[in-house]
Amino acid sequence: MTNPLRRAGRGLVGAPPEALFLVGAASQYLGAIIAVSIFDEVGPAPAALVRVVSASLILLAVSMPRLLRDGFPRGRELAVIGAFGVVTAMMNLTFYLAIARLDLGKGVAIEFIGPIAVAAARTRTTRNVVAVGAAALGVVVLSGLEIDDEPLGVLFIFLAAACWATYIVLGSLVARRDRGVAGLGIGLAVGAVAIAPFSLGNTAVFGSLRLLALCALVGLLSNAIGYGIDQTTLRRIPVRRFSVLLALLPVTATVMGALFLAQTPTVAEMFGIALVLVGVVVQERETIATSTVPRRR
DSSP: OOOOOHHHHHHHHHHHOHHHHHHHHHHHHHHHHHHTHHHHHHOHHHHHHHHHHHHHHHHHHHHHHHHHHHHHOOOHHHHHHHHHHHHHHHHHHHHHHTTTSHHHHHHHHTTTTTHHHHHHHHHOOOHHHHHHHHHHHHHHHHHHHTTOHHHHHHHHHHHHHHHHHHHHHHHHHHTTTOTTTTTHHHHHHHHHHHHHHTTTTGGGGGOHHHHHHHHHHHHIIIIIIHHHHHEEEEEEEEHHHHHTTTTTHHHHHHHHHHHSOOOOOHHHHHHHHHHHHHHHHOOOOOOOOOOGGGOOO
């Protein structure tokens, strides 16, 4: 009899990219809500470090049999995976430093400048211009054009946006290697080393099993599950379409805020959500020919 977990995994992978993406988005922002709740005790930088380390350990444990069978990446592939991991870890770090100072939903909306830039750079048809334009306008409405007198928070969120744009491009290259989540696990291990120096000033998290467990849960939800789904999605759709799908993240953040933080969207925010959804619906659907995507037998 087929393992129920394996059947569930196959069903998840076979789900439409949009549905799969929403599952990953909900997981990411549930992790973010937990992280925000412990910033006062842990600090943003240590929380980001434990998040990255725990996610790396989980992903490497899951992918180790395949790594032992197929071999570890080397040369250029290892360099790309390492660069991807550093950018991902820096994205986590700068995002946490930003949302420690800015509202979560607003921070997500402003950070979306990065993915919008990637989508715009890859747009070739009028239909896609309309899609990207609608999504970008929706993000502007959601952001509210406010910085709340937090210039450092805005600086961090712009750095996170730049990292996010690079994450999409490098993440696509890693996904095409068809190593499952192994590449993500190795990359995050490299990224953890890169951001470790930023956490040296606050070691409270390492003296509390409760805080370590919460940060590890954030790593599972936001990185292992969220980014793992990203890798699966990037193997199935073009980078430009993925970039526009990312417009759903401000929507997801708003919904999660309403459910868990009692943050009721205003009329303007609902209008922004509608514009973002228009961008996703209008986005031209493209599929990658199966011959271009390596498959294991």
